[in-house]
Amino acid sequence: MRRCSETLEAEMTPAEQKFLQNIIRKKNFSGPHLEIGTAAGGTLCKMMKCFDDQTRPKFVVVDRMTYFPNQLTIVKENLSRNGLPEKGVEFRTTTSAEAFAQAEKQDDRFDFILVDASHKILAVMADLRWLRLLNVGGIACFHDYAERFPGVKLSIDRFLSRYRNYEKIGLADTLLAIRKTASCDTPEVSPLDRAYSMVMYLPLEVQRKINKVKKQKAA
Numbered sequence: 695m696r697r698c699s700e701t702l703e704a705e706m707t708p709a710e711q712k713f714l715q716n717i718i719r720k721k722n723f724s725g726p727h728l729e730i731g732t733a734a735g736g737t738l739c740k741m742m743k744c745f746d747d748q749t750r751p752k753f754v755v756v757d758r759m760t761y762f763p764n765q766l767t768i769v770k771e772n773l774s775r776n777g778l779p780e781k782g783v784e785f786r787t788t789t790s791a792e793a794f795a796q797a798e799k800q801d802d803r804f805d806f807i808l809v810d811a812s813h814k815i816l817a818v819m820a821d822l823r824w825l826r827l828l829n830v831g832g833i834a835c836f837h838d839y840a841e842r843f844p845g846v847k848l849s850i851d852r853f854l855s856r857y858r859n860y861e862k863i864g865l866a867d868t869l870l871a872i873r874k875t876a877s878c879d880t881p882e883v884s885p886l887d888r889a890y891s892m893v894m895y896l897p898l899e900v901q902r903k904i905n906k907v908k909k910q911k912a913a
């Protein structure tokens with residue numbers, strides 16, 4: 695059982711939560727805000743609380759809701775305990791890949807995107823495609839951008855080196871924020887980027903398993 699399913703807390707450090715809320719409050723975007731990977735909705739509540747009920751933009755949550763039993767019910771309970779309206783959130787209960795295909799088809803656009811789903815390189819690289827749907831001037835945040843999550847770190851570093859229409863605006867603990875400064879000539883995440891993530895997947899998985907065994911032996 696995940697701890698957050700009982701505490702309903704955000705799976706972020708206090709510094710990350712503060713940084714996230716500062717960005718959201720300062721930008722005060724009116725367009726949709728998207729969270730990919732919500733756990734118990736702790737961070738979702740923190741983000742929604744940056745607005746009052748009258749001016750809060752639409753929030754969209756993409757999650758396959760299998761992180762722990764009754765995940766969706768628990769997220770809704772969290773909203774209710776925080777005095778936040780359930781109808782202010784559109785839940786897309788599916789994989790990020792399926793939700794992205796649908797969102798692209800229906801031409802969705804977002805002012806703010808928080809990516810915090812699977813940390814494996816194949817998934818993170820695929821999730822970066824969501825940035826195609828980020829409005830120019832919009833902000834994207836990535837959780838667990840750190841050496842100990844190489845799938846996240848390598849994907850984002852490659853992305854930022856290839857797509858120069860994004861700039862880093864800050865980092866708190868492992869929460870990275872970037873801004874889209876212009877639209878992209880080619881869609882974000884190319885077949886070559888996907889191929890890179892496929893090539894890197896196996897070595898990273900082997901390393902992850904080695905690290906796990908080492909940790910178990912040390913315990």
Ligand SMILES: C[S@@+](CC[C@H](N)C(=O)[O-])C[C@H]1O[C@@H](n2cnc3c(N)ncnc32)[C@H](O)[C@@H]1O
Binds near residue numbers: 732734760761
């Ligand atoms: C680390 S937790 C998110 C933590 C949350 N953002 C917070 O700050 O409290 C990861 C979440 O991503 C979801 N998830 C993982 N892989 C996914 C995928 N491929 N598609 C959709 N959701 C996914 C899990 O169900 C889980 O709820």
